[in-house]
Amino acid sequence: MRGLYCTWKVFAASKNPIQAAARRLLRSINMDTVAIAKEHPDISQIRNPYNQPNEAFTEEKLVSKDPIKQFERWLKEAADHSLDDVNAMTLATVDASGRPSARIVLLKGYGKDGFIFFTNHNSRKGKELSENPHVALVFFWGFQHRSIRIEGKAEKISEEESENYFKTRPKPSQIAAHVSASQSSPIPNRDYITNRDRELREKYQDKEVPKPEYWGGYLVKPEAIEFWQGQTTRMHDRIRFRKITDDNKSNDTYLTEGENGWFYERLQP
Ligand SMILES: Cc1cc2nc3c(=O)[nH]c(=O)nc-3n(C[C@H](O)[C@H](O)[C@H](O)COP(=O)(O)O)c2cc1C
Incomplete structure (x- = not known):
């Protein structure tokens, strides 16, 4: 020294x-x-240790050969581990000229038909979805070294289903959907929305807040769902499920039949 x-x-x-x-x-x-x-x-x-080789995510560890059931298990395990927005997912959309954009939205439902989120149809993502329904979703649960990627097509759910969900939202969130009528559009300053919020809180003080017609849910119908489990050695585990269509029939050497019309294969890390 x-x-x-x-x-x-x-x-x-x-x-x-x-x-x-x-x-x-x-x-x-x-x-x-x-x-x-x-x-x-x-x-x-920055390098976080992930799983050890003896904790590899092997095909035997799949709780089901139906990826929706596997998704359910991983979501539940994430929720058991943390309450911190485990249903938050990146939603990537593509505009008419082929340019992608991505943002976080909350998963509000899922099932054999797909994955549901809610938003404003006039927003940037809403406009992009009307031009191109192909989307990608990504969940990342860093504390478990896990990620799930979903690709598919989004379509609007019925007015009735959107209405039913809207009714369950806290009143300030319902009002916020009206305040942000043209979500993603520029505004002059913050007062612009706080004033509008105040006006609407008064207006709906003793009344139910109706669902705006431009607000509702989308169902992402999955075509591919990939489960990623990180390994410290970077020999990560990737098991991808996909629906076989005429377009993606080729390159199926390692494909194994799963359940409910799904096929799966292991990918290079
Ligand atoms: C944790 C989190 C959850 C969010 N959930 C939603 C949601 O469910 N729906 C939504 O429209 N925006 C949600 N947002 C806001 C979006 O990320 C985004 O700012 C907004 O939807 C506008 O996106 P766009 O301009 O690309 O349409 C969330 C943001 C975060 C960080």
């Missing part, structure tokens, strides 16, 4: 122009580097 200190003292006092320039550079970087390091840890070195 003392040796290091002496070396620094010599370097700090040196009149050598190169060392002086290096000193100036170090001094200028130093403060910034410290500030950056505090605010932004070296993300290139």
